[in-house]
Amino acid sequence: MNVYVAKQAIVDRFNNIMGYELLFRDNYAQNRYTATDGDKATLELLQNSIVNIGMSKLVGTKKAFINFTDNILKSNICSFISPQNIIIEILEDIKPTERIMDSCKLLKEKGFVLALDDFIFNNTYVDLIKLVDIIKIDFFITKNVERKNVMKKIHAINRDIKFLAEKIETSNDFKEALSLGYSYFQ
Numbered sequence: 001m002n003v004y005v006a007k008q009a010i011v012d013r014f015n016n017i018m019g020y021e022l023l024f025r026d027n028y029a030q031n032r033y034t035a036t037d038g039d040k041a042t043l044e045l046l047q048n049s050i051v052n053i054g055m056s057k058l059v060g061t062k063k064a065f066i067n068f069t070d071n072i073l074k075s076n077i078c079s080f081i082s083p084q085n086i087i088i089e090i091l092e093d094i095k096p097t098e099r100i101m102d103s104c105k106l107l108k109e110k111g112f113v114l115a116l117d118d119f120i121f122n123n124t125y126v127d128l129i130k131l132v133d134i135i136k137i138d139f140f141i142t143k144n145v146e147r148k149n150v151m152k153k154i155h156a157i158n159r160d161i162k163f164l165a166e167k168i169e170t171s172n173d174f175k176e177a178l179s180l181g182y183s184y185f186q
Contacts, residue, residue: 003048007058010065010164010186013178019063019087021186022049038069038091046081055085063087067117070094073103083111087134092118104131117166120165121150129157134184136164139173148180 004025012018024041045066049058058064067089078088088107094100104114108131115134116125118141129135135146135154147165154161164184165177174185 003052005045005048005053005058007169008186010063010184011077015183017062019065019182020059021065021089029101037144038067041070042067042069042078046077049080049137059085061085063113065089065115067091070100073107074099078107078110078112083107083113087113087115089115089117090128090132092116092120096125101127101131104128112170118166119150121153126157129154129161132158134162134164136166136186137182139169139177140167147176151180 006025007020008023009017010019010021022045024045026044037172047083049055049064049066055064063085065087069091070093070153073090073094077154090104107114113134114132115136116128116132117136118138119135120142137150139147142150151163162183163181164186165173165182166186168174168185170176177185
Protein backbone atom coordinates (compact mmCIF):
# COMPACT_ATOMS: atom_id res chain seq x y z
CA MET A 1 0.00 0.00 0.00
CA ASN A 2 1.36 3.40 -0.98
CA VAL A 3 0.61 6.40 1.21
CA TYR A 4 1.46 10.00 0.48
CA VAL A 5 1.87 13.08 2.63
CA ALA A 6 3.38 16.35 1.46
CA LYS A 7 5.05 18.64 3.94
CA GLN A 8 5.99 22.27 3.72
CA ALA A 9 8.47 23.80 6.15
CA ILE A 10 7.55 26.62 8.51
CA VAL A 11 10.51 28.61 9.82
CA ASP A 12 11.12 31.19 12.51
CA ARG A 13 12.76 34.58 12.02
CA PHE A 14 16.23 32.94 12.07
CA ASN A 15 15.24 30.44 9.37
CA ASN A 16 15.12 27.55 11.84
CA ILE A 17 12.42 25.00 11.05
CA MET A 18 9.77 25.08 13.78
CA GLY A 19 7.30 22.82 12.04
CA TYR A 20 5.74 21.57 8.84
CA GLU A 21 2.31 21.91 7.34
CA LEU A 22 1.27 18.40 6.42
CA LEU A 23 -0.81 18.22 3.27
CA PHE A 24 -3.05 15.46 1.94
CA ARG A 25 -1.92 13.82 -1.28
CA ASP A 26 -3.52 10.82 -2.92
CA ASN A 27 -0.78 9.99 -5.40
CA TYR A 28 2.85 10.71 -6.11
CA ALA A 29 2.55 11.79 -9.75
CA GLN A 30 0.20 14.69 -9.00
CA ASN A 31 1.79 16.45 -6.03
CA ARG A 32 -1.29 18.52 -5.36
CA TYR A 33 -4.62 18.36 -3.55
CA THR A 34 -7.08 16.50 -5.76
CA ALA A 35 -9.68 15.42 -3.20
CA THR A 36 -13.18 16.83 -3.11
CA ASP A 37 -14.06 15.65 0.40
CA GLY A 38 -12.15 17.70 2.97
CA ASP A 39 -13.24 15.48 5.87
CA LYS A 40 -11.95 12.36 4.15
CA ALA A 41 -8.71 14.12 3.20
CA THR A 42 -8.08 15.20 6.81
CA LEU A 43 -8.86 11.73 8.18
CA GLU A 44 -6.59 10.05 5.62
CA LEU A 45 -3.84 12.58 6.34
CA LEU A 46 -4.10 11.87 10.07
CA GLN A 47 -4.07 8.11 9.49
CA ASN A 48 -1.12 8.28 7.11
CA SER A 49 0.83 10.68 9.32
CA ILE A 50 0.22 9.07 12.69
CA VAL A 51 -0.33 5.38 11.95
CA ASN A 52 1.13 4.47 8.55
CA ILE A 53 4.25 6.65 8.48
CA GLY A 54 4.61 7.94 12.03
CA MET A 55 4.86 11.53 13.19
CA SER A 56 8.45 11.06 14.35
CA LYS A 57 9.49 10.14 10.79
CA LEU A 58 7.54 13.02 9.26
CA VAL A 59 8.31 15.89 11.63
CA GLY A 60 10.73 14.57 14.26
CA THR A 61 10.41 16.81 17.31
CA LYS A 62 8.87 19.68 15.29
CA LYS A 63 5.21 20.64 15.08
CA ALA A 64 2.78 19.36 12.44
CA PHE A 65 0.22 21.88 11.20
CA ILE A 66 -2.88 19.98 10.04
CA ASN A 67 -6.01 21.46 8.44
CA PHE A 68 -9.22 20.57 10.26
CA THR A 69 -12.62 20.90 8.63
CA ASP A 70 -15.78 21.97 10.42
CA ASN A 71 -16.90 18.33 10.86
CA ILE A 72 -13.51 17.15 12.08
CA LEU A 73 -13.36 19.99 14.62
CA LYS A 74 -16.76 18.95 15.98
CA SER A 75 -15.86 15.24 16.07
CA ASN A 76 -14.07 13.43 18.87
CA ILE A 77 -11.02 12.58 16.72
CA CYS A 78 -8.80 14.59 19.05
CA SER A 79 -9.53 12.07 21.79
CA PHE A 80 -7.31 9.72 19.82
CA ILE A 81 -4.40 12.02 18.96
CA SER A 82 -1.83 13.78 21.07
CA PRO A 83 -1.47 17.56 21.25
CA GLN A 84 2.28 17.09 21.70
CA ASN A 85 3.25 17.87 18.13
CA ILE A 86 0.02 18.72 16.30
CA ILE A 87 -1.16 22.26 15.64
CA ILE A 88 -4.77 22.34 14.50
CA GLU A 89 -5.41 24.69 11.59
CA ILE A 90 -8.96 25.98 11.52
CA LEU A 91 -9.85 26.46 7.87
CA GLU A 92 -10.95 29.84 6.59
CA ASP A 93 -14.44 28.69 5.62
CA ILE A 94 -15.34 27.60 9.16
CA LYS A 95 -17.88 29.84 10.87
CA PRO A 96 -17.33 30.38 14.62
CA THR A 97 -20.67 28.94 15.70
CA GLU A 98 -21.34 28.08 19.33
CA ARG A 99 -20.55 24.42 18.60
CA ILE A 100 -17.24 25.31 16.94
CA MET A 101 -16.34 27.60 19.85
CA ASP A 102 -17.13 24.84 22.35
CA SER A 103 -15.00 22.39 20.35
CA CYS A 104 -12.10 24.85 20.22
CA LYS A 105 -12.30 25.50 23.96
CA LEU A 106 -12.18 21.75 24.60
CA LEU A 107 -9.18 21.37 22.29
CA LYS A 108 -7.37 24.16 24.14
CA GLU A 109 -8.13 22.44 27.47
CA LYS A 110 -6.58 19.25 26.05
CA GLY A 111 -3.41 21.20 25.22
CA PHE A 112 -3.76 21.70 21.47
CA VAL A 113 -2.32 24.77 19.77
CA LEU A 114 -4.87 26.37 17.42
CA ALA A 115 -4.16 28.34 14.26
CA LEU A 116 -6.51 30.23 11.94
CA ASP A 117 -5.67 29.49 8.30
CA ASP A 118 -5.77 32.06 5.46
CA PHE A 119 -7.21 34.64 7.84
CA ILE A 120 -9.01 37.76 6.65
CA PHE A 121 -10.30 39.95 9.46
CA ASN A 122 -14.03 39.92 10.15
CA ASN A 123 -15.76 40.91 13.41
CA THR A 124 -17.55 37.55 13.56
CA TYR A 125 -14.17 35.98 14.46
CA VAL A 126 -13.48 38.10 17.57
CA ASP A 127 -14.28 35.32 20.06
CA LEU A 128 -12.21 32.83 18.09
CA ILE A 129 -9.30 35.28 17.92
CA LYS A 130 -9.34 35.35 21.73
CA LEU A 131 -8.80 31.56 21.75
CA VAL A 132 -6.25 30.85 19.05
CA ASP A 133 -2.47 30.94 19.29
CA ILE A 134 -1.41 31.56 15.68
CA ILE A 135 -2.97 33.40 12.76
CA LYS A 136 -1.79 32.63 9.25
CA ILE A 137 -1.88 35.54 6.81
CA ASP A 138 -1.70 34.64 3.12
CA PHE A 139 0.67 37.13 1.46
CA PHE A 140 -0.93 36.55 -1.96
CA ILE A 141 -4.41 37.45 -0.71
CA THR A 142 -3.60 40.12 1.90
CA LYS A 143 -1.70 42.96 0.28
CA ASN A 144 0.69 45.64 1.55
CA VAL A 145 -0.83 47.96 4.17
CA GLU A 146 -3.63 45.50 4.99
CA ARG A 147 -1.00 43.07 6.34
CA LYS A 148 -0.13 45.60 9.03
CA ASN A 149 -3.73 46.71 9.64
CA VAL A 150 -4.94 43.18 10.29
CA MET A 151 -2.17 42.70 12.86
CA LYS A 152 -3.22 45.88 14.68
CA LYS A 153 -6.86 44.80 14.77
CA ILE A 154 -5.98 41.35 16.09
CA HIS A 155 -3.49 42.59 18.68
CA ALA A 156 -6.23 44.86 20.06
CA ILE A 157 -8.17 41.64 20.78
CA ASN A 158 -5.34 39.25 21.73
CA ARG A 159 -1.80 40.50 22.36
CA ASP A 160 -0.42 36.95 22.66
CA ILE A 161 -1.16 35.84 19.12
CA LYS A 162 1.76 34.90 16.89
CA PHE A 163 1.51 35.65 13.19
CA LEU A 164 2.57 33.29 10.43
CA ALA A 165 3.17 34.75 6.96
CA GLU A 166 2.31 32.13 4.37
CA LYS A 167 3.10 32.02 0.67
CA ILE A 168 6.36 33.85 1.25
CA GLU A 169 8.00 33.45 -2.14
CA THR A 170 10.75 36.08 -2.21
CA SER A 171 13.36 37.53 0.11
CA ASN A 172 11.48 40.86 -0.11
CA ASP A 173 8.30 39.15 1.17
CA PHE A 174 10.31 37.64 4.02
CA LYS A 175 11.91 41.00 4.90
CA GLU A 176 8.55 42.76 4.85
CA ALA A 177 6.91 40.12 7.07
CA LEU A 178 9.88 40.24 9.44
CA SER A 179 9.70 44.06 9.66
CA LEU A 180 5.96 43.85 10.43
CA GLY A 181 6.57 41.52 13.35
CA TYR A 182 5.60 38.11 11.97
CA SER A 183 6.99 35.22 14.03
CA TYR A 184 6.79 32.40 11.48
CA PHE A 185 7.14 32.08 7.72
CA GLN A 186 5.92 29.50 5.21
